[in-house]
Amino acid sequence: MDLGLRGRKAIVCAASRGLGKACAMGLAKEGVDLVVTARTATVLEETAEEIRRATGVKVIAVAGDISTEEGRAATLAACPAPDILVNNAGGPPHGDFREWDRDAWIKAIDQNMLAPIFLIKAVVDGMCERKFGRIVNITSAGVKAPIPNLGLSNGARTGLTGFVAGLARQVARHNVTINSLLPGSILTDRSMEGAAHRARQANISIEDALAEATSAVPAGRYGDPKEFGDACAFLCAAQSGFIVGHNMQVDGGRFNATIA
Numbered sequence: 001m002d003l004g005l006r007g008r009k010a011i012v013c014a015a016s017r018g019l020g021k022a023c024a025m026g027l028a029k030e031g032v033d034l035v036v037t038a039r040t041a042t043v044l045e046e047t048a049e050e051i052r053r054a055t056g057v058k059v060i061a062v063a064g065d066i067s068t069e070e071g072r073a074a075t076l077a078a079c080p081a082p083d084i085l086v087n088n089a090g091g092p093p094h095g096d097f098r099e100w101d102r103d104a105w106i107k108a109i110d111q112n113m114l115a116p117i118f119l120i121k122a123v124v125d126g127m128c129e130r131k132f133g134r135i136v137n138i139t140s141a142g143v144k145a146p147i148p149n150l151g152l153s154n155g156a157r158t159g160l161t162g163f164v165a166g167l168a169r170q171v172a173r174h175n176v177t178i179n180s181l182l183p184g185s186i187l188t189d190r191s192m193e194g195a196a197h198r199a200r201q202a203n204i205s206i207e208d209a210l211a212e213a214t215s216a217v218p219a220g221r222y223g224d225p226k227e228f229g230d231a232c233a234f235l236c237a238a239q240s241g242f243i244v245g246h247n248m249q250v251d252g253g254r255f256n257a258t259i260a
């Protein structure tokens with residue numbers, strides 16, 4: 001299926017590895033030119049070159065911290081009028097809320113709530129004027145089913161979700177959609193960190209922790225990041241203009257509900 005995206009331009013945040021990289025690759029395979037961001041320049045450029053070789057699209061790598069004004073300004077200077085924005089950021093640390101001071105909360109909110117909002121603010125009016133825009137926020141399964149040891153993530157990402165729920169309905173008439181993807185058990189570095197945390201808590205091996213995690217997934221396995229990237233590309237498709245304000249789980253059926 002041709003998603004009607006060839007020649008479009010996208011900003012993909014935290015794209016050097018994991019889910020961000022998978023989304024960048026998924027869009028690039030549809031002919032979308034990219035500006036990719038991440039904090040580590042060497043890893044980011046390696047990813048950018050990998051995508052160039054695999055797809056032939058134009059990829060500009062902008063190293064920096066997207067949760068800062070400077071990082072956002074550099075990214076927007078490289079792509080001031082994107083057709084697609086994929087908001088993503090590294091997740092806050094695991095732990096108990098009793099361990100977190102105000103600085104920890106502010107950092108989580110800056111990364112996982114305010115940075116996406118400020119990027120949306122910078123690009124959404126231009127999308128409305130051009131009558132095309134696709135914004136996808138990578139959040140977390142914790143938005144719908146809170147994860148006990150990820151309180152920082154639960155709080156910040158749910159705040160973002162609440163904000164965009166209203167905005168999505170305001171801009172949809174301009175063929176601008178805002179949706180979120182909620183990853184579940186997808187095999188990334190973040191998943192491995194979670195397994196390691198669980199292993200330490202339960203005094204079990206990481207292998208056992210990984211097996212325990214997949215035992216709760218009806219699909220019976222971890223998800224492939226490519227599957228997540230393809231879901232992102234689908235939400236960005238020209239044909240997806242009637243999908244508005246959704247929070248779509250990509251979790252192998254783990255979220256157990258009749259109506260998700």
